Amino acid sequence: MLYFAELAGKPVVSSDGGSIGKLYDFYFLGSDQPLLTKICVVSSVGYLYIPITSVKSINGTIILAPDHESVEPTEQELSIRTHLLDQQIIDIQGNKVVRVNDVVIQQKPYYVIAGVDVGVLGIARWLNVEQYLNKALAMIGKTVTSNFLSWDDVQPVELSRGKVMLKREETKLTRLAPEDLADHLERLSLKNLTKILDLLPTEYEADVIQNLNVGRQRDLLRNIKPEKAANILSRIDPDEAADILLTLSERRRALILPFLSPEVKTPIDYLISLSATDIGDLATNDYATADPEELAGKVKARLKGESATLSQLSYVYVVNKKKELVGVFNLQELLAQDADIPVYKFMIPNVIVISLTTPKEIAMKKMIKYKLYALPIINEKREILGLVTIDDLLERMEGRLI
Amino acid sequence: MNQKLYAILRYIKYKWKRLLVVALIIGPGLITAFADNDAAGVSAYSVSAATFGYRILIITIPMTILLALTQEIGARIGIVADKGLADLIREQYGVRISIAMFVLLFIVNFTVVVLDLAGVKSALALFGLPTILLPIIVGLLFLFIVRVQYKTTERFFLITIGFYLVYMVSAILSKPDWGMAVRSMILPEGPFSPKFIYTAIAVVGTTITAWGQFFINSTVKDKHLTVEHLKYNRWEVYTGAFLTDLFSFFMMVAVIATLFVHGVQITGAAEASIAIKPFAGNLAGLLFGMGLFVAGLFGCIIVPLSTSYAFSEFFGYPGSLNEDFHKSRLFYTILLIQLALGTIIVLFPAVTLFSITVIGNFFNGAVLPIIFFFLYRFVNNEKIMGKHRNTRLQNWLLVGGGVFITAASLLSIAGQVLGW
Structure with a gap:
């Protein structure tokens, strides 16, 4: 094992005795395995990029074969520094x-x-x-x-050297749950976020994008080329795609839509046309929440008291200290738990949600698709604004169902 | 029915929010600018105003331009690169330089924290409150910052800014010669002694701070503002600089119209608020003291926070006001160390604020040229900034400003050491 910190700045000599300079950097392959390909030496004539095959020894002093020559790194090679x-x-x-x-x-x-x-x-x-x-x-x-x-x-995170294809990276990242990766990516700069998304296999990428918060999704679609945005949108669920598009300005939306293939565009167009039917007026405040750390026994006892004041109770939404919606569980799942199990252990972290711009029809489709009786409306910060129940929705949509 | 009404109200609120992009942007620019008027700043303004009178007001305009310029560049880097100043220093210049910069920044910031805590302490004394309240207030402040989200902290600051209005009231109560005050901003009257020039430059120099540059970068990054927000953010920064210096103007006018006119000499802001009373009434003095208290509190939070932000960026630890204590433990520990040590120092009567001011100015003077260098490099780096690099005019102003500030801090140190 060698540490770069200990190698950097070490003298580099030729095996015939001549001094060449000092070690500055290594280049490695940005592909399957991070094999070192070149060493970069600061010499009196500037930077030299010497293939690793010319390196005879690296312990102590770095010794090069006498016939070494400098070769500029290619786009496939990344630098440690x-x-x-x-x-x-x-x-x-x-x-x-x-x-x-x-x-x-x-x-x-x-x-x-x-x-x-x-x-x-x-x-x-x-x-x-x-x-x-x-x-x-x-x-x-x-x-x-x-x-x-x-x-x-x-x-x-930093992978900015041409179009580097890192094949194995994708399998690595998929070991993270899409919602976890989305969490990390939210903190990166937009440039790096897009780059990492590019590495991911299509299906997984779509999952990650769906898990990004609304603000970040919007930034992503606003700042990448419309073709690319269309490409991402066509890979995620049309309902979700329409939902994200609705958060963009009309002008931006008009730029992206033409790039969608007809079979993707038609359903999305239709869904967007429904957006006039806002859902905000259907929201109720009749929902129960729990803290991720709360114990199942406590939740049961608490709900026993609260349920009297709620008009319906199918799901309990898990809300963290930042008031963000982080999970959900239904009553059956709750009843199955022992009293000392904390909520975060049995909640389902991937909550199906809608936003205030979601048309009623999309909400309905989501309920049917995921077999849910109610959906929470959330804002950009994943705070719950209210709940839409299937009863209310059906009542309002009566006569518009085919 | 009630529920529906509630939902509709919420919906309206939501739409309203989306209309007002400005509401989303507001925060970093205003807060950082106002924090520049911390207890140390209030002291510098009061003393120089009492000594030189209306002619010192000439500093107002250059001060505003310089503050607006440097803060705008910091905010722009934060938005475009989506990275803090410390993030960029670490990524571009490596571990060793990062450690050196952090040590320098820690020392500079710590001296400012001590000065601000001393400001709070003397404000307490003004109101006849016991000094023992100081550690209690600091403790409560710390708990407040740890417990609440960035959003709440930001709101708290924005409300606190309102308290700076007390300086305006003090100024009006002191019945100054407004015509003269406004005229002096462009055409000052009176002798231009070397001491006057040196003081004026030094006071302008104190407006631009090392921590201010780190703080605006980090908070803008934390807000995840995007390139579309650049325009709004620029105006927020400019407005912040304008309002901050407007209140500095009132602060100085209040002192000039009372203490300078009657030839009273002072050595600090607390003294000023006592000395004002006979001339402008008890209320004016009281308000001036309140202003000092708020300014001190403001500095006590913002300055150590900027150290913590820089630490987590330099060394890659999770750190943000949005994380809870457990997750960002180092972030909050560094905050706590500064506040606790500072409080202990201030509680010792033997430590003179004068020596701390000299040390603080010395390191601030040493660190500012370096920060200007980094700003120049980052804001002109195409890889980082793309098309949002500096224009030629902005670069000239930045370099000019850097030279000016460096000269100002050198002069200020020399002045303090040689006792000019």
Whole structure:
């Protein structure tokens, strides 16, 4: 195992004894395996990009074969410094976004990036204080372990070098639940968000997009090319697509719609034409909520009291401290739980929702498709604005059903 | 029926919100600008106004331009790159520079926190309240920030801004020569001694702060504003700069019309609010003291927050006012350390604020040119900014401003050390 922090700046010499310069960077393949392909050396004549095949040894001093020559990196090659080090990555195992403090390189059987260090030791290594930090901590009876993440468990966020196809990345990311990945992607810049979406297999991408919050979905469709927007929309459910399109301005919508193929466009056009029938006036406040940490027993006891004041009770919506809707469960699911099970363990995180711009017809279709009696209306921040029940909806739509 | 009405009302509110994009944008620009008028700022304005009178008002216009310019660039980077200043420094310049910058920023911000806490302490004394209230107030502030969402914190700030109106009332109560005040903004009368020039430049310099540049970037990023919002955001930033300096103007006018006219010398803002009373009445003095209290509180929250934001961006820890304590533990711990240490220092009567001011100005002066350098590099980087790079005029202003601020902080340090 070699650490990039310890390699950077080391002298590079030729095996016939001549000094060449100092190690600056490595290039690696942005494909299946992150194989190192070139080393970048700062020399008196500028940057040299030397193929890794000319590197004889990397321990201590870096020794190159005497006949080495400089070859410019191709679009397929990424640089450790530009694309990995100090950048954000998604830690798939730990399910969070972190910064890369150091890059770990494996020598055998060939030079390859083994993973990244995201811990304090990674930072200490750059300052050459790793041993002191270890000693100091040992004195107070503590140890720091290197916070190493294997390459299989990370997804770099910064991938801006031409059109790089990272085949294996997609399978890596799909280990995360689409709603979790959507959560991380919401925090990234729009540019990186679109890039990562590009990596994903079609089906999964559609799932992730549907799980992004309304604001981010809108930003996405506003800022990417209309062709691309149409491409994304055609991959998700027409109901959802129409719903997202309705949050855009009419002008933007008119730009995107022509790019949809007729078989996708027709149903979406129809759904949008229904949007005049707003749903807001059907909303009621008769719904029950629970906290993700609340215990099933407590919820049961509480609902027993509350149910008297509710006109109907089919689902309990799980709302976190930020008032965001994070899950749902029905009464049957609740009754099946032991008293000491917290809500987040049995709730269904993927809630079917509608927004205020959703036409009644789409709401109805969703209820039928997912076999639900009620749907929550949420705003851009996933806060519940109200509930639409199937009874109210049927009453209002009477005579308009085919 | 009631329910339907409620739903309709909510619906109207929703539509209304969508119409008012401005309402979504508002926050970062105004808050950062106003936080520049923290307790340290109020002191600097009061002392210089009492010493030089109406002619010091000449600083108002250049101060506003400089503040508007630098804040707009910060906000623009935040919107276009969707990254904070510290994020960009780390990504473009690596770990070592990030650590150095964080250490510098921590020291600068910490001195400002101490000055603001001292401001709150002296405001308490003005109202005859015991000093022991200081740790209690700080504790409550901390709990408030931890418990509530960014949205609520932002609203709290926006309401607090309203309290700055007390300076306007103080100014009116002190019956100044308004014609003279307005004239002095362009054509000041009186001798231009070296001391006057040095003080004027130093006061303009204190408007632009290291933390202000980090804070506007981070909060704009946290709001996830997008490129369509650029136009609105620009106006919010400009309005913030204008209003902030309008209140600075009133603050100085209140002092000039009373203390300068009667030849009373002061050394700080708390003294000013006592000294004003005989000339403008008890109410004016009281309001001036209240202003100091609010300014101190404002600084006590915003400045340590900007340190925490920078930390989590530099080192990639989750950090945002939208996360709960457990998730952003380091973010809040850094906030707490600054407030707790600062409170302890302020409670020791032996520590003189003068030495802290000198240290603070010294590091601020050292760190600002570096921040201007980073701003220049980032805002002109095509990969980061695309077509939203600086225009040539903006670049000239930015470089000019950087040189000016650097000179200002050098002068200010020299002045304090040599006792000009």
